[in-house]
Amino acid sequence: MRKQNFIPNIFVCLVWFFLFQYKANAQQTVVDSALLDRVAALEKQAAEKRSGEDHFMVAGLATIGFASYKTTNTLNNVATISKGNSFPDANHFEFSPMLLWRHGKNFLLEFEPSFNNNGLSVNWADVSWFAAPGLIVRAGYFVLPFGSYAKRLAAGWINKLATDPMGIAGMTPTDYGVEAEGGFQLGSMKMNYDVALSNGNQLQTDGTLTSGNITDNNKNKTITARLGLLPFSNSSLEIGVSGMFGKVGDQGSVTQHAKGNSYAFDLSYVKHFNPVLLNVKAQYNIQDISDVDYVSPVDTTQTYTFNNHTTASFAQCSVRPVNVSSFVKNLELAGRYTTYNTPGNSTFGSDQHSVTVGLSYWLNWRTVFKVTYESYTGNSTASKTLGAFTGKTVTNTLFVQFSIQL
Amino acid sequence: MKRFQLQKIQTLTAILSFITVAVLFMNSCKVSQKVAAKSGAQLWTENCQRCHNTPSPSTFSPEQWETIGLHMQTRALLTNTERDKIIEFLKQ
Numbered sequence: 068m069r070k071q072n073f074i075p076n077i078f079v080c081l082v083w084f085f086l087f088q089y090k091a092n093a094q095q096t097v098v099d100s101a102l103l104d105r106v107a108a109l110e111k112q113a114a115e116k117r118s119g120e121d122h123f124m125v126a127g128l129a130t131i132g133f134a135s136y137k138t139t140n141t142l143n144n145v146a147t148i149s150k151g152n153s154f155p156d157a158n159h160f161e162f163s164p165m166l167l168w169r170h171g172k173n174f175l176l177e178f179e180p181s182f183n184n185n186g187l188s189v190n191w192a193d194v195s196w197f198a199a200p201g202l203i204v205r206a207g208y209f210v211l212p213f214g215s216y217a218k219r220l221a222a223g224w225i226n227k228l229a230t231d232p233m234g235i236a237g238m239t240p241t242d243y244g245v246e247a248e249g250g251f252q253l254g255s256m257k258m259n260y261d262v263a264l265s266n267g268n269q270l271q272t273d274g275t276l277t278s279g280n281i282t283d284n285n286k287n288k289t290i291t292a293r294l295g296l297l298p299f300s301n302s303s304l305e306i307g308v309s310g311m312f313g314k315v316g317d318q319g320s321v322t323q324h325a326k327g328n329s330y331a332f333d334l335s336y337v338k339h340f341n342p343v344l345l346n347v348k349a350q351y352n353i354q355d356i357s358d359v360d361y362v363s364p365v366d367t368t369q370t371y372t373f374n375n376h377t378t379a380s381f382a383q384c385s386v387r388p389v390n391v392s393s394f395v396k397n398l399e400l401a402g403r404y405t406t407y408n409t410p411g412n413s414t415f416g417s418d419q420h421s422v423t424v425g426l427s428y429w430l431n432w433r434t435v436f437k438v439t440y441e442s443y444t445g446n447s448t449a450s451k452t453l454g455a456f457t458g459k460t461v462t463n464t465l466f467v468q469f470s471i472q473l
Numbered sequence: 474m475k476r477f478q479l480q481k482i483q484t485l486t487a488i489l490s491f492i493t494v495a496v497l498f499m500n501s502c503k504v505s506q507k508v509a510a511k512s513g514a515q516l517w518t519e520n521c522q523r524c525h526n527t528p529s530p531s532t533f534s535p536e537q538w539e540t541i542g543l544h545m546q547t548r549a550l551l552t553n554t555e556r557d558k559i560i561e562f563l564k565q
Contacts, residue, residue, distance in 0.1 A: 122540050124533075169540040177544065197543065200553040202492070219548055225525045247492050250550035255505040259550035262488065290488070295550065300508055302519045337522050344522070432526035 120171045125473065127165035127179060130223030132437075132468030134159065142458030159229055159466065163190055164473055173197045191241060201249035208279070209246060212261030212293040213239045213309045214331035214350045216381075223470030227346070227385045227401035228425045229439035230466065234379030234407035238329065238352045240278030242266055244288070255300040262292040267313040270325050273414050274361055274375050276315060276354075285323065289313025293331075307333040315356060322359045329354040343386045351380040364414060365454050373412040373450070381405040399427040411448035414455045419445040425466075433472035440465050504554075513562025516555050523549065528563070535564040 135152040163181040170176070174197070179190040193207030210218045217239035221231055244265025251258055267289030268276040293309040309331040316322030329352065336347040356375035363369040385401035403423045410416050425439035443462040449455030511519075521527045533541060542560040545551065551559070 118536050122536050124537050124540050126541070126544075167540050167544055169543060172539075172543075175540070175543040175547070177547075195543070195547055197546075197553075203547055205547070219524045222525075248547070248550060250546075250552050250555075252504040252508060252552055252554075254503065255508055257552070261550065262492065264488065290484075300505065302523060305523065335523060429526065432528055433532070 122169040124167050125164050126167060127163045127473040128161065128222050128224050128470065129163070129473060130159060130161045130468060130470040132159050132229060132466055134229075134464055134466050136462055136464040138460065138462040140456075140458055140460050142456065159223075159468060160184060161223060165190075201251045203248050205246040205248070206244070208241060208243050209263075210241050211239060211244075211263050211265060211291040211311065212246070212248065213291050213311050213329065214293070214352060215295075215305075215307055215333040215335065216348075216350050220348065222472070223468070224433050224435055224472040226470075227383070227399060227427055227437075228403055228423050228441075229437050229468040230423060230441055232350075232379070232381035232383070232403060232405040233419060233421065233443075234377070234405075234409075235350055235352060235381055238331075238354055238377070238379055240265075240268060242278055242289070243281055257297040257302060259295040259297075260293070261295075262290070264288050264290055268315045268327055269317070270315040270322055270327075270356065270359075272362060273364070274356065274359075274373065274410065275415065276327065276356070285314050285316065285318040287314035289327075301338075303336060303338045305333075305335045307331075309333070316359070325357040325359045327354065327356050339389060342388055342390055344389050346385045346387070347383070349380075349382040351378070353378050363453060365452070371412075371450070371453065373410050373416075375410050375413070377409050379405075379407045397429045399429065401425050401427065409448075412450045414449055414453050416448035416450070416455075417445045418448055419443065435470050437466070437468045437470070439468065511558070513558035513560075517559045517562050520549055520551060520555060520559065521545075530563045530565065533563075538563045 133152065133154045135150075137148065137150045140147045140149075161181055161183040163179050163183070165177065165179040168176040175195045176193075177195070178192045181188050181190045189208065191207070191209045193205050193209045196204045198204050212218065214235065216232065217236045220226060221236055242263075242265035244263055246261065246263040248261040249259065265288065266280055266283040267285075267287065268278050269280055269284045271277060289311060290313060291309070291311040293307055295305055295307040297305045309329075311327070311329040311331075313327060314323070314325065315327040316325035331350060331352045333350040334348070336345070338345055354377040358372055358375065360370040360372050363371050381403055383401060383403035385399055387399040388395050390396075401424070403421075405421045405423065407419045408417070409419075421441055421443040423439060423441040425437055427438075428436045430436065441462075441464045443460070443464070445460040447455065447457045447459070449457055451457045518527055530538075538560050542556050542563075546553075546556045
């Protein structure tokens with residue numbers, strides 16, 4: 068009986084086996100089809116999100132802080148003291164988102180509006196064309212290549228101290244024009260150049276200069292150029308020489324032949340000397356403007372003149388521990404000495420210097436918390452007959468500042 | 474007036490000549506083997522810290538690094554080779 072049922076049972080098993088196999092294959096086909104559909108959808112999504120040639124992004128910076136100061140003005144042995152504090156410090160507040168558009172690999176548009184103590188302004192707005200190896204051509208509104216501080220080191224998240232060295236950035240205009248720049252190897256050394264042609268500075272009625280004027284005050288264009296040399300193959304040292312030459316007087320006025328000739332020398336040295344990273348920066352600016360007659364502010368029928376010669380310089384050194392514990396390696400100690408001498412016998416002449424020391428704590432590579440103390444001394448060399456302040460000013464300020472790159 | 478225009482033309486010619494000669498000169502200069510062998514990581518350390526702390530590669534996306542690379546080249550006046558090597562390193 069059992070033997071009789073054996074063959075039909077095998078037959079049934081085989082039928083079930085083939086039916087199961089067919090069903091399994093059918094399911095497999097369904098799974099494969101779904102998977103292929105999913106892959107196709109993902110490929111479509113990826114194709115839709117491909118980067119293309121252009122790219123837009125926002126970078127920039129924000130700097131906020133607090134300053135507490137005490138100022139002593141001394142005139143004829145009479146001292147006047149004033150104290151104050153500001154939160155945030157109005158002179159060192161900045162929120163500057165930088166908009167960057169990249170068109171392919173050869174064009175870059177940069178625009179940096181800035182909300183700061185001047186209200187709403189623009190730091191730069193320009194188009195760069197990467198024309199050839201070692202040649203970038205720029206046009207628009209940009210920082211002129213005079214020294215290295217204003218163009219490379221002034222950002223709050225780069226600056227080791229809460230303040231800018233007085234006079235240095237002020238003598239580096241941002242202007243409308245065209246520029247050519249580039250860097251190249253010279254064996255083991257490196258060189259870079261930066262040449263700009265712009266509207267130029269404009270001479271004011273008191274002998275000071277203004278910059279960033281969209282309309283030129285004369286037919287002359289100002290040439291500004293910087294040449295940089297990095298003599299060591301590790302790029303640790305850079306020495307720069309700059310010049311800025313152009314007429315500054317108004318066309319058709321008595322000052323129309325006045326010229327402004329400026330020179331700058333800058334130095335940067337950054338090197339690891341275990342257990343610290345040493346960072347040295349220095350710059351020396353000289354500005355000469357032709358002698359012209361200015362209208363006296365106290366008697367407009369009279370004129371006066373003075374040697375319109377200005378110098379500004381700073382030397383800064385900072386050290387940051389490396390290869391140590393995580394807290395200590397985020398600290399950086401910096402010190403700076405600054406001088407700024409404006410023309411004597413003018414309405415604004417002063418021999419000024421400041422000593423600045425600070426400790427920074429780096430929260431990450433682009434976010435810093437700074438505590439800075441600055442002692443400023445200014446001895447007026449201005450003309451008493453022009454009604455200017457001729458005393459001495461001493462200001463001590465404590466800054467607490469936070470800066471971040473966006 | 475003509476003299477003024479002539480001066481302008483001379484000035485512009487001098488600037489353009491300087492730039493042309495400078496570009497031709499720089500591209501004919503031989504790069505030392507030591508410099509040519511430098512990696513993107515080494516160039517990243519050497520060049521970025523000239524002005525600021527060395528950036529973390531994770532800060533930006535590969536596309537953003539391309540854009541930042543062009544921006545930084547205009548500030549630090551890097552050579553094209555340096556820029557490309559640093560960006561390739563940061564994109565990894």
